[in-house]
Amino acid sequence: MSLDVLLKRAFHAAGGLSVVRFRNAGSNRILTYHAFDPLSLAGLDRQCEHIRRYYNPVSLDAVAGFVREGVSVPRNSVAVTVDDGYRDFYLHAHPIFKRHGIPVTVFLMTGFLDHQVRPWWDQLKYAFLHSPLDRVVVRTGSEAEKHFSLTDEASRRNAAALTGELLKSLSNAKRLAFLARLPELLQVEIPDTLPWVPMSWNEVRELASQGVGFGAHTRSHPILASLEAEHEIRDEIEGSRDRIGQELGSPPLHFSYPNGLAGDIDDRVRRIAGNGGFRSAVSAIPGLNRHMEDPFMLKRLSMDPELPMPYFSRQLAGFRL
Ligand SMILES: [Zn+2]
The missing domain is CATH 3.20.20.370 (Glycoside hydrolase/deacetylase)
Structure with missing residues (x-):
């Protein structure tokens, strides 16, 4: 490790934080x-x-x-x-x-x-977490289709988050239309009251x-x-x-x-x-x-x-x- 890196680490450990805090006080x-x-x-x-x-x-x-x-x-x-x-x-x-x-x-x-209204990101999370499918293809219209595997909870959460990012780029009407198709896409009923x-x-x-x-x-x-x-x-x-x-x-x-x-x-x-x-x-x-x-x-x-x-x-x- 170079001396420069060591010095920088020492600076942060010794009070770099307080210097930045002071500068932004x-x-x-x-x-x-x-x-x-x-x-x-x-x-x-x-x-x-x-x-x-x-x-x-x-x-x-x-x-x-x-x-x-x-x-x-x-x-x-x-x-x-x-x-x-x-x-x-x-x-x-x-x-x-x-x-x-x-x-x-x-x-x-x-x-x-x-x-x-149920928060739209919660509808996504619920549908991806509870889907009986083990893979799904998501098409939002604006992007090429995305293939997600739904083999465990982590992959399901990841698929929900990435689909959420795709939806943010759509017009509001298209986002709502996608959400309306979500139960069919993931073959899951989304309850009126989410967790x-x-x-x-x-x-x-x-x-x-x-x-x-x-x-x-x-x-x-x-x-x-x-x-x-x-x-x-x-x-x-x-x-x-x-x-x-x-x-x-x-x-x-x-x-x-x-x-x-x-x-x-x-x-x-x-x-x-x-x-x-x-x-x-x-x-x-x-x-x-x-x-x-x-x-x-x-x-x-x-x-x-x-x-x-x-x-x-x-x-x-x-x-x-
Ligand atoms: Zn908010």
Whole structure:
């Protein structure tokens, strides 16, 4: 091993992390979580401890004030967000964040809470995990056909994830048409209630009374830029906003773009979100947030309770962003 590599390793071991953290101290970090496996809660607890030790947790309202108006936030500020509205947040994650005094904003896919829509990625996961087939050919129309073997759980999960990526490139209508054919393709009935359930509105109200913030995340979680008509985009964004307002008594102040990468948010989507009465909108574009940046294109860092701590701590410090 060269001296150079040894020196670099020593630098990181001795405090490279703290150097990067210091350099990024004036910027804000927003973390994104989705699901919380009951077996991963020790990992979440360690991540919360790390946040408490090295960072200053703040609410998303505080981040919006900082980015929009320059209202000061503590150095090394971190806001935590959770997308989609799964019940595992209520059951497992909320008590941990609460114990550590870390504020959380949860973005709700309101059609999911209303039991009108099953998340499309969960339909895929269920169908691939429960199919009696041991191989399948997937044709989404836009790509050459893909052959998947379904011989064990890992290959099934992999096939579901890769098919999900293919679907993200389709128009919304084509994605829905593919999902409608899914039971036939995989010869499996997809139940109305999948194993991955949403919170109830009563649980949302209970959490709101304990200080959890709630934001809008559309009704059915389409990739908004893949919708052809502007009224569909408006219906998804404003429909979820109004539904939360009905259930909680006041409209949500923040919005989260489904999938949230740059190609998922076109000018129409940005404009409708910006005019929707929100204080901010969060993307999935990785990065840190500074004063005077677009409050409707806030960047986030994708996290998961199962991430190894060295990776978690490097991401949080702002390495390679
Ligand atoms: Zn989502």
